[in-house]
Amino acid sequence: MSVNNNLEEYKDPDLYDLENEAFLEDLPLIVEFAKQVDGPVIELACGTGRIALRLADQGIEMVGVDLHEKMVSKAKEKANAKEIDIRLIIQDCTKLDLDIKSSFVFMVGNSFQHFLSNQAQDDLLSSVYRHLKKGGIFLFGTRFPSKEELMQPEEEEYWRSYHDAAGQKIDVYTVSQYDELAQIQTYKTIRRSKENDEITHIQLRYVYPKEMERLLAFHGFTILHQYGKWDKTPLTKESHSMIYICKKEKDD
Template structure:
């Protein structure tokens, strides 16, 4: 009985952590123009060849332009709304992209790939050790021998984790109707779970600058330290062959905002 309760609780946590993505149009507008990871991913796609798997692909930000360059693509996401927008965006010229609604912890594909990637700090959505283990087990099972897994996470430096609890202005962008939206965030870090709880407030403005409406969402993100990450990856047959502090391939440092891991499958999964 307790085991069933645990399953329901974990499922509820997963779905609740997706509310940040319930408005795919806002997601695209908020992230418009971001492509600093694309050249890096394409370089590896060209090196490895064959079908490429994009985990937590969202609205196809990276999946679609890679398909435009001729790479066979499979995009996986757990959020139906994000996938619907990805399919709509790719429908006219790239209907051959295979988008699938799946939980990355329980991948069930009929192909193996030489390159699997997860960008946009998607790895941080896997909040527990068990969740990380399931993800990496799924990745390992779908990688060919000596295949490559690329992903990034925010660097858990003190500036990132000790952000003030009070609300801070983050950015302003325009929605599809050209209206400005101000974004504010506040966060609370739990050192025991290594999970940061973020509250995001998006304020749609009228032409005179007054607030017309407010949309609030929450998201929890797990922070994993580099030595901890290397050990976890090794348990799943994945060796870190490159580690960078940004997509320009500079070394990791406290001053860098993220960690980019390039891992190679060394052995079959357990």
């Protein structure tokens, strides 16, 4: 499955915002770097603009890129409503062809996991490298492949509950299955209300820390920092995330 047909979770941008807009743990670290650079900041897999719009609203020159037309349309709608100046582009992040280079590129929301094959990861990192200036920073996060994360039950497991825009309670359940050879977790998400069940599927690739070190080095990046949380907590075996701050040392 490619990124292009792994998009069921994003078919409803309003639902996506309802479930994700309030998450802001990653914002302070991103702002820290974004405010250090001149010129445009590029967010890859920007979605509906959860982070990009907040940065642009602070006067940071932003370019947001995403593959999903509905998500980008929602981001544009939100930007127009708040009169936020931002450039939003529909492109495949593995085939970036922007007319700019940046000193800071970032990708959050565990979007790195959507690049399921070695080739897709290579193409993504090559695209990032081409669009970074010498000395530029690439910041991204992905889930840590802990035992707890990978050994989830293959039967329905309760995850969380929330109320939708109409005030209806939604209970969310997941079913997961991990393919050890491909390092891919297949998730089935069930959003259960009194009326019906809404079901989506998604596949996510996991990368181990040593594997990531080799991958980034191969593509010309030096790891400046590796964290286990967005508050700069060190990465440990108990971590749920891996956050990388990388530098492009050489020019093209």
